[in-house]
Amino acid sequence: MSEYGESVIETNQLTKVYSGFMRPEVLAVDRLDLTVGRGEVFGLLGPNGSGKTTTTKLLLGLIFPTSGSATVLGKPAGDIEVKNNLGFLPEESYLYRFLNAEETLDFCGRIFGIPRPERKKRIDELIELVGLQDARKRALRGYSKGMSRRIGLAQALVNDPELIFLDEPTSGLDPIGRREVKQLIGRLKDLGKTVMLCTHLLPDVQDVCDRIAILHNGRLVEQGSLDELLMVKNQTQLTIDNLTESEQKKLVELLAEMGHDHPEIVHPYDTLSSLFMRIIESERERDRTRNQEEVDAAAS
Amino acid sequence: MPPQADRQHPSGRLDLVRSLHRLFTPSGWRRVAELAVLTTREAVRSRVLVGAVALMVVLGLGSLLWPQASDAGRVIVVQRLCYGGLTFFGLIVAAFVGGSALHRDIVTKRIYTLATKPLSRLEIVLGKTAGLILLLALFLFFGGLITYGVTRIAHLRKTFEGGSYELEVVASTARLETDDPTVEEERLILRQGQMLEAIGKTEDGYKARIAGRHTELAGTIPEDAVRLHERTLAPERVVGGRELGARARGQARWRVGELALAIGELARNETWVFDLPEEQEPVDEETIRTRIIVGHLRHEPVRGVDRTQHQPPRIQFEFFNPREEDPARASKVVDFVFSAREARRDPDEWPAYDYYYGIIALPRRLAADGVLAAEVTDLRPSYRPLGRVFVRGEKEPRWRAGPVRSSVLPEEQATFRTRFHVQARTGLDLLDYAAVTAIIRNPATGEQVERPIRLRHLTVSYVRFPSHLIDPNQGVEFVLTDIPDDAQIGYRADEPPVYLILEPDRFAATTVRSVALIFFQLSIFATIAVAASTVLSAPVAILFTLVVAMAGGIKDLLLEEMGRRALPAAATLQQMTPTEQAWYWIEYVYQQVLIWAAPGFSQFSSAEFINRQWTVPWSVVAIAVLIALGYSFVFFAFGYLFLSARELE
Numbered sequence: 001m002s003e004y005g006e007s008v009i010e011t012n013q014l015t016k017v018y019s020g021f022m023r024p025e026v027l028a029v030d031r032l033d034l035t036v037g038r039g040e041v042f043g044l045l046g047p048n049g050s051g052k053t054t055t056t057k058l059l060l061g062l063i064f065p066t067s068g069s070a071t072v073l074g075k076p077a078g079d080i081e082v083k084n085n086l087g088f089l090p091e092e093s094y095l096y097r098f099l100n101a102e103e104t105l106d107f108c109g110r111i112f113g114i115p116r117p118e119r120k121k122r123i124d125e126l127i128e129l130v131g132l133q134d135a136r137k138r139a140l141r142g143y144s145k146g147m148s149r150r151i152g153l154a155q156a157l158v159n160d161p162e163l164i165f166l167d168e169p170t171s172g173l174d175p176i177g178r179r180e181v182k183q184l185i186g187r188l189k190d191l192g193k194t195v196m197l198c199t200h201l202l203p204d205v206q207d208v209c210d211r212i213a214i215l216h217n218g219r220l221v222e223q224g225s226l227d228e229l230l231m232v233k234n235q236t237q238l239t240i241d242n243l244t245e246s247e248q249k250k251l252v253e254l255l256a257e258m259g260h261d262h263p264e265i266v267h268p269y270d271t272l273s274s275l276f277m278r279i280i281e282s283e284r285e286r287d288r289t290r291n292q293e294e295v296d297a298a299a300s
Numbered sequence: 301m302p303p304q305a306d307r308q309h310p311s312g313r314l315d316l317v318r319s320l321h322r323l324f325t326p327s328g329w330r331r332v333a334e335l336a337v338l339t340t341r342e343a344v345r346s347r348v349l350v351g352a353v354a355l356m357v358v359l360g361l362g363s364l365l366w367p368q369a370s371d372a373g374r375v376i377v378v379q380r381l382c383y384g385g386l387t388f389f390g391l392i393v394a395a396f397v398g399g400s401a402l403h404r405d406i407v408t409k410r411i412y413t414l415a416t417k418p419l420s421r422l423e424i425v426l427g428k429t430a431g432l433i434l435l436l437a438l439f440l441f442f443g444g445l446i447t448y449g450v451t452r453i454a455h456l457r458k459t460f461e462g463g464s465y466e467l468e469v470v471a472s473t474a475r476l477e478t479d480d481p482t483v484e485e486e487r488l489i490l491r492q493g494q495m496l497e498a499i500g501k502t503e504d505g506y507k508a509r510i511a512g513r514h515t516e517l518a519g520t521i522p523e524d525a526v527r528l529h530e531r532t533l534a535p536e537r538v539v540g541g542r543e544l545g546a547r548a549r550g551q552a553r554w555r556v557g558e559l560a561l562a563i564g565e566l567a568r569n570e571t572w573v574f575d576l577p578e579e580q581e582p583v584d585e586e587t588i589r590t591r592i593i594v595g596h597l598r599h600e601p602v603r604g605v606d607r608t609q610h611q612p613p614r615i616q617f618e619f620f621n622p623r624e625e626d627p628a629r630a631s632k633v634v635d636f637v638f639s640a641r642e643a644r645r646d647p648d649e650w651p652a653y654d655y656y657y658g659i660i661a662l663p664r665r666l667a668a669d670g671v672l673a674a675e676v677t678d679l680r681p682s683y684r685p686l687g688r689v690f691v692r693g694e695k696e697p698r699w700r701a702g703p704v705r706s707s708v709l710p711e712e713q714a715t716f717r718t719r720f721h722v723q724a725r726t727g728l729d730l731l732d733y734a735a736v737t738a739i740i741r742n743p744a745t746g747e748q749v750e751r752p753i754r755l756r757h758l759t760v761s762y763v764r765f766p767s768h769l770i771d772p773n774q775g776v777e778f779v780l781t782d783i784p785d786d787a788q789i790g791y792r793a794d795e796p797p798v799y800l801i802l803e804p805d806r807f808a809a810t811t812v813r814s815v816a817l818i819f820f821q822l823s824i825f826a827t828i829a830v831a832a833s834t835v836l837s838a839p840v841a842i843l844f845t846l847v848v849a850m851a852g853g854i855k856d857l858l859l860e861e862m863g864r865r866a867l868p869a870a871a872t873l874q875q876m877t878p879t880e881q882a883w884y885w886i887e888y889v890y891q892q893v894l895i896w897a898a899p900g901f902s903q904f905s906s907a908e909f910i911n912r913q914w915t916v917p918w919s920v921v922a923i924a925v926l927i928a929l930g931y932s933f934v935f936f937a938f939g940y941l942f943l944s945a946r947e948l949e
């Protein structure tokens with residue numbers, strides 16, 4: 001249970017090994033225990049290939065866990081009824097390219113059984129929301145990467161879902177698009193939706209996420225609220241608006257008088273980056289030493 | 301270390317019960333329909349439908365415009381090509397669209413759009429299949445229209461080269477116009493009901509011919525005095541080597557030093573009596589040498605294919621002197637040698653008449669009284685007994701037409717006709733006739749009607765059988781009474797048992813039903829293709845579908861229930877294991893049910909159903925639906941299982 005109340009996603013020792021005929025086995029998700037509470041924006045972070053997408057697919061029931069289990073909205077992962085309340089933006093937009101934006105959304109709306117007038121209204125809203133008014137009648141095969149992301153985002157929201165999975169939502173988007181997506185996520189949060197955000201782009205996360213989990217090689221290496229994780233207990237951070245050069249100098253002198261030499265002066269968003277880097281670096285270091293030990297053991 | 305893969309999945313991997321529960325709701329069907337429409341739409345937008353229909357247009361026009369030896373042949377070619385095209389292009393569409401349906405969605409990951417929506421995998425497979433079937437229905441709709449149009453046009457253009465038409469005089473009297481001044485006027489007057497052979501068409505009407513042994517009248521008859529009938533071939537004639545001439549001819553004449561017997565028609569247990577000419581040239585005192593000519597073996601091609609085997613006949617004769625009380629018989633087996641095919645203007649034109657000859661030596665005394673009788677005791681190839689009945693002096697000959705092809709039975713307007721002819725009646729001229737009464741009776745219900753008919757010498761007469769008097773299984777019974785003492789009346793059971801009168805609206809009916817049959821066959825292949833695409837990659841799935849289609853034979857997959865309807869013989873059963881026995885019984889009962897449900901089905905041959913002249917009965921279509929549903933269900937179940945177990949990586 002998270003501090004945000006009832007949990008929306010819960011995984012229990014969730015493990016996925018990709019295997020198959022003539023394929024090397026890949027351990028993509030390794031005994032993952034995740035909890036996402038209702039109304040949270042949850043960031044699933046990790047470098048490329050760390051298992052974010054795999055986790056999402058497991059939660060959506062597209063693939064089946066090798067061991068362990070997961071529940072989504074209180075039902076086992078992949079439950080059909082639950083999908084009425086899910087939205088999913090895949091890593092890349094895999095849509096029917098012969099349809100145009102309107103038709104795509106219309107098809108999705110029909111699948112959800114949304115009645116016609118409501119569907120029409122919703123399509124207009126969503127097209128407006130993702131800014132595709134000019135391209136609404138154009139077939140998706142002519143869309144640029146960013147436009148595809150936008151229509152992908154729109155189709156994920158057709159059914160006004162309770163829980164939304166966004167896999168790298170900002171990839172391929174221009175800076176304005178990114179900001180819009182972040183604003184959108186904020187708005188969804190305000191509406192009480194739960195958002196599962198998979199990304200390796202840290203600035204995205206820091207602005208919008210309530211809680212994060214960091215994956216590395218399929219293992220969960222950190223999980224917690226952003227504040228909690230970023231708080232360094234024996235350090236204090238001051239956040240001051242519009243601090244000038246001279247004021248900053250004075251402040252350092254003042255601190256030096258108090259005995260606090262060499263305070264670190266950073267911009268806030270860098271903090272997550274450094275946290276992330278720190279964690280990943282230490283994980284890699286640990287892997288290296290472990291590998292070295294194995295090599296040594298093998299050698300002796 | 302990865303944890304041990306214990307392969308224990310959480311619930312719901314194969315969530316069949318819930319999926320079914322969801323499917324059988326209005327919203328479930330609606331979701332399937334949406335997906336079906338999407339699938340069809342994709343194929344339509346990628347111009348699959350337009351392409352296939354365009355090919356049908358090209359095929360139809362091509363077959364229509366391509367030079368043909370005869371117009372009659374053109375109809376055949378057009379029909380075969382169009383129905384063949386519908387089946388073939390339909391199969392290609394089913395294989396290619398179906399074979400890539402799910403696989404392509406999975407590799408391009410478009411399936412995420414579906415699988416993350418509240419669509420169960422059951423609904424996904426069903427929707428994809430239904431979409432493909434919808435696409436095929438559209439294709440067959442347009443293709444069927446083209447087929448209908450093209451065959452119709454070809455039929456309109458057809459002339460009478462093939463000689464497969466007959467004219468029935470429908471006016472109370474009609475006159476045959478001829479340039480021949482030697483023909484007596486009264487012979488040119490034709491009465492209602494009389495049949496003539498149509499040999500062409502001119503502006504003045506039909507060119508017609510009445511052919512008898514001694515007479516042949518040709519002339520023109522006004523179009524409005526007659527009705528045109530198209531002759532159909534009996535289905536049994538499709539089989540090779542069973543074709544035999546329908547014209548009786550027996551005569552004996554001298555060739556140089558030989559007695560030549562020309563026999564035009566053969567049947568087991570039939571005896572031919574030949575009058576021998578006075579001046580015989582014996583080989584020696586004891587023996588005469590006879591050259592026997594078997595002529596007029598008529599081969600009729602079926603739908604442009606010569607299926608007869610040109611196997612020279614081997615005939616066992618028993619020769620005897622018919623004037624003797626208890627005659628001595630000489631049994632001879634004659635192997636005949638191909639002699640000639642009657643010269644025709646066009647060597648490919650049918651029917652063709654082949655002559656075979658054989659030479660035998662016979663004891664002279666057999667022919668002592670100037671007559672020689674020859675009984676045919678065995679025949680090879682095993683020509684079907686002609687079933688001719690010649691009656692002399694019997695007052696009430698009684699025949700029963702066997703089970704009738706029910707293809708035309710259910711229709712009110714369908715009427716059967718069969719032919720009679722007076723075999724020999726001394727003194728009868730073409731216009732002379734024997735007035736007899738025919739009683740036509742339904743053997744099942746006993747209902748009957750009486751018809752006065754006039755049988756003309758050497759002229760085929762027709763009797764109409766109202767369809768309500770024909771029982772589909774027991775056929776029809778008819779009795780001739782009031783036969784004059786000197787008349788011999790022959791009835792031929794081997795003639796096409798019915799002459800199907802082709803009303804123009806049969807075109808539509810036949811096209812619709814044939815296309816329906818093609819549709820149900822194709823829907824089987826559609827399900828196979830979609831099911832294959834859940835587990836195989838697109839090229840493999842396509843190939844798989846095509847191989848199944850070719851190996852199974854497009855029609856045979858549907859029709860393999862045919863032709864195994866024998867009651868299990870005790871000896872056969874004894875050799876079987878209990879399981880085999882059980883299967884045998886199941887199959888037997890299944891076939892009996894089929895036959896019971898659709899009497900026409902047992903006569904339904906796969907080669908036949910594209911024959912426009914044989915209208916497929918609805919009962920056969922209904923059976924085809926059931927079989928198609930059965931097969932489709934099995935393949936669909938496989939598809940569902942495969943996709944359910946599949947990870948959409």
Ligand SMILES: Nc1ncnc2c1ncn2[C@@H]1O[C@H](COP(=O)(O)OP(=O)(O)O)[C@@H](O)[C@H]1O
Nearest residue numbers: 018026028047048049050051052053054055949
């Ligand atoms: N279909 C697959 N088959 C085999 N290995 C896979 C497959 N998909 C992903 N992987 C592997 O699993 C690991 C996790 O992948 P993924 O979940 O896509 O990472 P992320 O989304 O975090 O970048 C990677 O090592 C990747 O190579």
Ligand SMILES: [Mg+2]
Nearest residue numbers: 052053054091
């Ligand atoms: Mg990913």
